Amino acid sequence: MPQLAIDATCLPQYDKLDRPTRERLLAVTRKFRELSFDALMSHPDLRIQRLPAGQDPRIRTFRISDAWTGVMLAPESGETFLLVHLLPRERADEWAGDQRHDVNTVMGTLERRDAAALERAGDDKPDERVERPQEGDAAAGLFDDIGDHDLRRLGIDSEILDFCRSLSSVSELEHWGPTLPQDQYEVLVELAQGHSVERVMREVVEPRRPSVGAVAADDYDTAIRNTRERVIVVNDDQEIEDVLAGEFNAWRIYLHPKQRELAYRPRFNGPAKVSGGPGTGKTVVALHRVKHLAEHLPLDGRVLLTSFTNALVESLKRNLALLLPAELIADVDVVTADKLALDVVKEERPEVRLRSDTRGLFANIARRHRLPWPADFVYQEYRHVVMAQEIGTLEGYLDPDARRGRSTPLTVDQRRDVWHAISDARAMMRQTRQLPALELHAEATRILADRTDKPYTNVVVDEAQDLHPVQWRTLRAAVPPGPNDMFIAGDNRQRIYDSTVSFKRLGIRIVGRSYPLRVNYRTTTEILTWANEIMRGQEVNELGESVPEPAGSTRSVLRGDPPELYGAPDEAAELEALAERVRRWLADGIAPGDVCVTTRTNRIRDLVVRHLRDRELPVAVFNPREHAVTEASDTIRVTTMHGVKGLEFRAIAVFGATADALPKMDHVTSADLDEQQHAADLAAQRSLLYVACTRARESLYVSWHGPPSPFLPM
Numbered sequence: 001m002p003q004l005a006i007d008a009t010c011l012p013q014y015d016k017l018d019r020p021t022r023e024r025l026l027a028v029t030r031k032f033r034e035l036s037f038d039a040l041m042s043h044p045d046l047r048i049q050r051l052p053a054g055q056d057p058r059i060r061t062f063r064i065s066d067a068w069t070g071v072m073l074a075p076e077s078g079e080t081f082l083l084v085h086l087l088p089r090e091r092a093d094e095w096a097g098d099q100r101h102d103v104n105t106v107m108g109t110l111e112r113r114d115a116a117a118l119e120r121a122g123d124d125k126p127d128e129r130v131e132r133p134q135e136g137d138a139a140a141g142l143f144d145d146i147g148d149h150d151l152r153r154l155g156i157d158s159e160i161l162d163f164c165r166s167l168s169s170v171s172e173l174e175h176w177g178p179t180l181p182q183d184q185y186e187v188l189v190e191l192a193q194g195h196s197v198e199r200v201m202r203e204v205v206e207p208r209r210p211s212v213g214a215v216a217a218d219d220y221d222t223a224i225r226n227t228r229e230r231v232i233v234v235n236d237d238q239e240i241e242d243v244l245a246g247e248f249n250a251w252r253i254y255l256h257p258k259q260r261e262l263a264y265r266p267r268f269n270g271p272a273k274v275s276g277g278p279g280t281g282k283t284v285v286a287l288h289r290v291k292h293l294a295e296h297l298p299l300d301g302r303v304l305l306t307s308f309t310n311a312l313v314e315s316l317k318r319n320l321a322l323l324l325p326a327e328l329i330a331d332v333d334v335v336t337a338d339k340l341a342l343d344v345v346k347e348e349r350p351e352v353r354l355r356s357d358t359r360g361l362f363a364n365i366a367r368r369h370r371l372p373w374p375a376d377f378v379y380q381e382y383r384h385v386v387m388a389q390e391i392g393t394l395e396g397y398l399d400p401d402a403r404r405g406r407s408t409p410l411t412v413d414q415r416r417d418v419w420h421a422i423s424d425a426r427a428m429m430r431q432t433r434q435l436p437a438l439e440l441h442a443e444a445t446r447i448l449a450d451r452t453d454k455p456y457t458n459v460v461v462d463e464a465q466d467l468h469p470v471q472w473r474t475l476r477a478a479v480p481p482g483p484n485d486m487f488i489a490g491d492n493r494q495r496i497y498d499s500t501v502s503f504k505r506l507g508i509r510i511v512g513r514s515y516p517l518r519v520n521y522r523t524t525t526e527i528l529t530w531a532n533e534i535m536r537g538q539e540v541n542e543l544g545e546s547v548p549e550p551a552g553s554t555r556s557v558l559r560g561d562p563p564e565l566y567g568a569p570d571e572a573a574e575l576e577a578l579a580e581r582v583r584r585w586l587a588d589g590i591a592p593g594d595v596c597v598t599t600r601t602n603r604i605r606d607l608v609v610r611h612l613r614d615r616e617l618p619v620a621v622f623n624p625r626e627h628a629v630t631e632a633s634d635t636i637r638v639t640t641m642h643g644v645k646g647l648e649f650r651a652i653a654v655f656g657a658t659a660d661a662l663p664k665m666d667h668v669t670s671a672d673l674d675e676q677q678h679a680a681d682l683a684a685q686r687s688l689l690y691v692a693c694t695r696a697r698e699s700l701y702v703s704w705h706g707p708p709s710p711f712l713p714m
Contacts, residue, residue: 002040004032005082005224005233008521008557012698013086015650016589021065028064029083029234037078051093056100056115058220059084061092071096073110075220082224082231084112103223104183106155107208108215110223110231111181118163118179142167142192150197154187154205164188177525178559182230183208186555207258229519230557262515263288271486271503273464273510275543276517277554278528278694282489283646285517286462287320289487293458294328301457303332304478308466308497310336312646316462333456337471338437340478341444344455345435348447355434361425369421377408377673382422384498384677387438388469394419405500407675441470448477455479463646464490465543468499472506481507490543493535496645496688498680503544510544522648524560527700531563531693533713538683563693563700567708574705575611578655581701582617582636585651590699592618594650596637598692600661608655609638641692652696654689655703662689662709686711 017025031040041048047063062070069092073082087095098116103109143151143164151161160180167173170192177185183204190200210226225233262274263285276282286305293303305320307313317334324332335343338354345352355361362382363375371378385406391397397419398412410418429435435443448454459479461467467475479485486508503510520528532554540549564581568574578597585595597612599605605621612619622637637649644652663685671678689711693700708714 002033002035002037002078003080003233004029005080005231007082007084008230008232009085009559010083012524012558012560012650015594015698017068017086021068025064025068025070025086028062028070032072032081032083037074040081041074051097055097058101059096059099061096069093071099073101073220073224075224077221080221080224080233082110101220102157102181103215103217103220104155104157104181105215105217106153107183107205108210108223109183109208109227110220111183113160113181114179118159121163121176121179140168141165142169142173143188146191146197154191154197154200156184156187157181160184160188174529182557189555258515259285259517260288264292267483268487268513269483270481270513271488271508271510272513272515273488273490273503273543274515274517275489275491275549277491277493277520278531278691279520279522279556279648280517280554281519281521282491282517283316283319283462286460286487286489287316287323290320290332290460291323291328293460293484293487294324294331297331297457301331302455304340304456304459304475305332305334305462306337306340306459306475307462307646308336309645311643312463313339315646337467337474338440341437341440341471341474344444344447344474344478345440349433349443351433352440352443353434354440355429355432355436358436358438361428362421365421365425365428369417369424371417371421373408373418374673376669378418378421380669380674380677381406381418382425383438383468386422387442388499390442390469390473405676407677408673438468438470441468441474445470445473445477448474458484458487460487460489462489463494464488465492465495466490466497466499467501469501469506472501472503472508476507488544492540492543492549494645494687494691496642496684496691498677498684500541500680501544502546508544514542518554520554520556521558522697523556523694524558524698525556526560526562527696527698528554528556528694530700530713531690534686534690534693534711536713538686558698560698563696563702565712565714566701566703568703568705571705574655574703575608577703578608578653578701579612579615579617581653581703582612585699586617590650592634592636595653596622596639596644596647596649596651596695597653597655598639598641598644598695599655600641600657600664602640604656604661605638605640612636612638641688644695645691648695648697650697651699651701652693653701653703654692657689657702657704657709657712659707659709662686662711 014022014025028046031043031046035043040046045063048060049062050057051059051061058073058075060072060074062072064070064086067089069087069089070083071085071087071092073084085095098114099112100115101110101112104111148161151164156164164173167176173188173192180188187200187204190204191197208226210222212222215222215226224231259281262272274282274285290303290305297303305316307316313334313336320329320332320334342354359376359379362379366373366375366378385391385403386397389402391402394416396402398415403410426439429439456479459475461475475486541547542549566574566577568577582595582597586592597608599608609619609621618635619638620635622639622643663682667685668681669677689709693702702712
């Protein structure tokens with residue numbers, strides 16, 4: 001029987017269908033698998049139609065409902081059908097008629113191009129082939145320094161080779177991106193960014209090549225199966241429903257080949273790390289890794305799945321329940337690193353309580369010791385020097401290397417004064433038996449280090465970029481070193497707190513077991529490209545290392561509209577524009593629960609809620625610690641930028657992106673006090689805006705009044 005494959009293009013469209021239409025589509029997709037090619041083509045309910053002569057002969061349109069039409073690719077073999085797109089009936093024929101599908105014989109993948117647009121572009125450019133400049137002349141074309149032979153070697157076909165010779169800038173290439181074959185466009189983008197032919201061959205072309213060898217130009221079935229980054233081949237009715245309609249978004253449930261290889265590898269000879277930008281599937285890889293480990297536990301084994309905040313942990317719990325049966329979930333603890341430390345300490349010292357006012361304590365201590373620095377400076381010394389480096393003596397703090405990374409110089413006598421203040425603060429914590437999280441971790445690490453029976457067989461860490469060194473020490477001490485002991489997922493671009501770590505110094509040996517993910521399955525190319533500009537000029541280090549992250553950009557498999565930006569004259573106008581934008585989303589068929597408004601502060605969040613409610617829009621404060629984003633909701637969610645971390649929505653509005661709010665300078669250390677901490681604080685707030693914007697799957701709206709945030713790409 002034929003197999004059905006689903007193109008990523010369908011997924012954003014599926015969200016727009018009402019329930020009866022979704023059920024109808026699922027029924028139709030079952031017929032693709034159950035009927036022979038001839039029976040399918042003649043089925044009276046589907047009304048499958050060819051395109052007019054001269055257009056792609058393999059494309060068919062079929063009826064889903066009176067309002068919606070499906071577009072599929074039907075190779076003559078009848079072995080595989082590819083569901084290409086879902087469109088309103090009045091647009092389907094025109095869109096399908098413009099497209100052409102070809103096999104890229106170099107990469108063995110199926111590519112789609114807007115043939116009509118490329119033909120019109122050729123008509124507009126009578127001299128498509130730009131004459132190559134003579135040596136010494138100014139370069140006339142974007143790819144003049146790359147020969148035809150190398151372009152063909154990288155999978156650029158004759159039509160696109162001619163077209164790309166007419167391009168003169170990266171922005172022009174990006175403008176034509178939606179019309180070009182997907183894999184060839186990625187090759188051209190990498191070349192335009194200055195990467196060598198050999199690097200593009202190694203990082204883009206070779207990973208796509210199938211293990212079965214070359215794919216012929218007319219072997220569409222093999223090409224469909226080999227287009228693994230954009231196409232899912234479904235094997236049964238349940239998988240079809242999971243892909244199109246699962247609670248856990250399809251491209252987060254579904255593991256693409258590289259993700260699956262990492263999640264289900266039988267053995268890593270020590271800690272392993274997966275890193276990658278937003279939407280690349282780090283969390284789903286971590287969840288599937290937990291599934292694999294839980295399925296292979298020894299009789300007395302346990303798995304720890306942990307993340308930075310309670311909200312993220314609650315999200316992990318809900319999503320893990322979609323993957324594991326109850327009997328396996330019973331062998332997995334899903335808690336924050338801080339909760340783990342508190343539980344470990346309270347087993348031995350049940351009287352200990354968690355202290356929440358650590359900064360206030362340091363303010364009192366700084367006044368008592370009459371220190372010439374602000375209390376926050378002393379707290380940062382405690383946090384980033386004493387606790388981060390596990391310094392327990394004055395001699396350790398006086399070591400010349402102890403304050404590496406701190407910009408404010410201190411004399412020996414000044415260090416003595418700071419140390420005595422910190423020692424007083426720590427003594428007061430012990431006397432009151434109220435320990436902040438950093439102290440709980442130090443104590444938990446000591447307790448766990450003395451235990452021969454570790455509480456966990458395996459530890460899996462999500463959103464690893466925000467953990468402090470003391471938290472890593474607890475996690476390292478909670479599992480015995482050995483194969484599959486730690487699996488770490490994170491992205492330093494999304495680090496919204498100021499902790500930096502060295503895995504090597506913490507005894508977490510990653511060398512040779514670090515794997516980047518480069519494909520975004522959640523956010524459209526347009527949103528991702530714009531959001532990446534927020535991080536312009538920022539050097540991003542490798543997670544857990546002090547070296548720059550290896551070059552290589554994240555790419556998206558989805559296309560859509562560019563972000564909408566609006567600068568209002570005042571706050572009242574910005575609120576009115578937000579209400580209108582939300583109304584348009586709802587009118588376009590986006591459910592209220594698929595819309596989220598995010599703000600910098602709780603005060604602005606509450607202001608937005610009141611305004612939208614006054615405009616009779618269904619709205620509620622979204623607290624990720626209490627509310628599940630996977631729960632059905634008939635309200636627009638409004639939360640802070642911190643609250644939206646780790647979540648995703650079809651439509652995101654970032655409200656109040658003003659110069660006063662981003663950066664919020666009362667949260668930034670003065671450069672006069674410590675230049676490096678100042679830079680780290682600014683970088684964390686830049687990352688916060690980046691995180692908020694990359695939560696959008698298909699529609700992003702960013703607004704401000706007065707001067708906009710300097711972080712915004714303008």
